[in-house]
Amino acid sequence: MTDVDAKASKARVYRRRRIVVFSALAVVIALVTTGGVYTANALGAAVPAAAPQITDPEPVAAAAQPLALPGFGSYAVGAVGFDGLMAAGNESTPMAMASITKVITALTVLAEHPIPAGESGPDIAYTDADVDIYWDMVAQNGSVAPVEAGATLSLKESLEALLIPSGNNYGISIANWAFGSEQALVEKANAWLAANGLANTHVVDSSGISDDNVGTAADMVLLGEIALRDPTIAAIVASKSVEIPELGTLENSNKLLGTHGVDGMKTGTTDDAANLLFTADYAVGSSTVTVVGVLLGGETHSVLDEAIAALLDSVAPGFHEVVPLEANQVFAEYTTPWGETARARAAEGATLVVWSDTPVDVEVQAEPVTLAERGDEVGSAIVRAGSQEISVPLVLDAAIVDPGTWWRLSNPGALG
Numbered sequence: 001m002t003d004v005d006a007k008a009s010k011a012r013v014y015r016r017r018r019i020v021v022f023s024a025l026a027v028v029i030a031l032v033t034t035g036g037v038y039t040a041n042a043l044g045a046a047v048p049a050a051a052p053q054i055t056d057p058e059p060v061a062a063a064a065q066p067l068a069l070p071g072f073g074s075y076a077v078g079a080v081g082f083d084g085l086m087a088a089g090n091e092s093t094p095m096a097m098a099s100i101t102k103v104i105t106a107l108t109v110l111a112e113h114p115i116p117a118g119e120s121g122p123d124i125a126y127t128d129a130d131v132d133i134y135w136d137m138v139a140q141n142g143s144v145a146p147v148e149a150g151a152t153l154s155l156k157e158s159l160e161a162l163l164i165p166s167g168n169n170y171g172i173s174i175a176n177w178a179f180g181s182e183q184a185l186v187e188k189a190n191a192w193l194a195a196n197g198l199a200n201t202h203v204v205d206s207s208g209i210s211d212d213n214v215g216t217a218a219d220m221v222l223l224g225e226i227a228l229r230d231p232t233i234a235a236i237v238a239s240k241s242v243e244i245p246e247l248g249t250l251e252n253s254n255k256l257l258g259t260h261g262v263d264g265m266k267t268g269t270t271d272d273a274a275n276l277l278f279t280a281d282y283a284v285g286s287s288t289v290t291v292v293g294v295l296l297g298g299e300t301h302s303v304l305d306e307a308i309a310a311l312l313d314s315v316a317p318g319f320h321e322v323v324p325l326e327a328n329q330v331f332a333e334y335t336t337p338w339g340e341t342a343r344a345r346a347a348e349g350a351t352l353v354v355w356s357d358t359p360v361d362v363e364v365q366a367e368p369v370t371l372a373e374r375g376d377e378v379g380s381a382i383v384r385a386g387s388q389e390i391s392v393p394l395v396l397d398a399a400i401v402d403p404g405t406w407w408r409l410s411n412p413g414a415l416g
Helices: 003-044 098-112 128-139 155-163 167-181 182-195 219-227 231-237 301-318 404-410
Strands: 075-079 087-089 124-127 153-155 242-243 248-251 262-269 272-282 287-298 319-326 328-334 343-345 348-353 361-367 377-385 388-396
Touching: 003 231, 075 219, 075 301, 087 219, 087 301, 098 155, 098 167, 098 219, 098 231, 098 262, 098 348, 124 155, 124 167, 153 301, 153 319, 153 348, 155 231, 155 242, 155 287, 167 182, 167 287, 219 231, 219 272, 219 287, 231 262, 262 301, 272 301, 287 301, 301 319, 301 388, 319 377, 328 388, 343 377, 348 377, 348 388
Parallel strands: none
Antiparallel strands: 075 087, 075 287, 124 153, 242 248, 262 272, 272 287, 319 348, 328 343, 343 388, 361 377, 377 388
């Protein structure tokens, strides 16, 4: 081999070695680069969310409450804050209201002449004209309350004379003072009824002496609930008697007052029937339930009162307190792919009062969780019973922390 051939052979060997070295170096660089990108991606990727395993309780309901229903007339019983009626019969049939009309008169007057809390309202001067009204009502065999010419009564005292002994004469006298005439009050009253959703109730005078003052039992329950919102009326109808210096002692015509939970509201008497719009309060657990009802068309007030007492005594036990969830009760559990666990617990308990067989349902809403602190809110437990709804936050009882470098690098398929 010549020197030239030897030099050429060495050059070829050198080139091959360079190719191998640089190829190996390229592989190493690629591996290092790829590994760096993988590591960076793995360490920076979001961890997967843990889905909640929810415990959703079944709805619960008590047995239906048996009721002692009247065997006559038109009636309806509801309760403040509760849907619908607890009991009803012929509740959509218009019936003569008699002196229940006076509650409408009082509400109509107070809508334009409200009495501030703790006060008695403006003074009303009574004259010979009011005495004449008194004797006219006596002649018509209507119920009356005493009046004296020259006496001055506050609006509250005048309403007491209207509602407690059921003085027809005070309906007219108050109407004359408030609106100028009884007819003007009637127009105002019917407008008030329409505005307050009492579409099936209509009045033609201020006292109810005419049988053309009519309303349905369903409307009367709503009327009673509206009346209770006015503190002046609520206080008056709960009074067994009042002492008014100019008039003496006035006794309430509602003989059920103070019995069977009854604390209001207004009697009514036609030539043929006895009526009572009533309210009653009952302690149920830590709450008080206010029942509002009416019975129209009793043969006498004695018969009417007996039927209402039996009805109320059967209605009251139907209200019961339910604890559908307790504080710290578990409603969802979380488990992460890297072994972290936490539970979603109720932040507080919930208690509500339900009627009869009204079902109580708990709907659990919990969100997926990635990383979170102990006490973080992750959803809610919504309690529903009729129109009542309580939302209780769900919070984690443990933190869910990052899985760390090793788990990230060793679980590439679990990362987002």
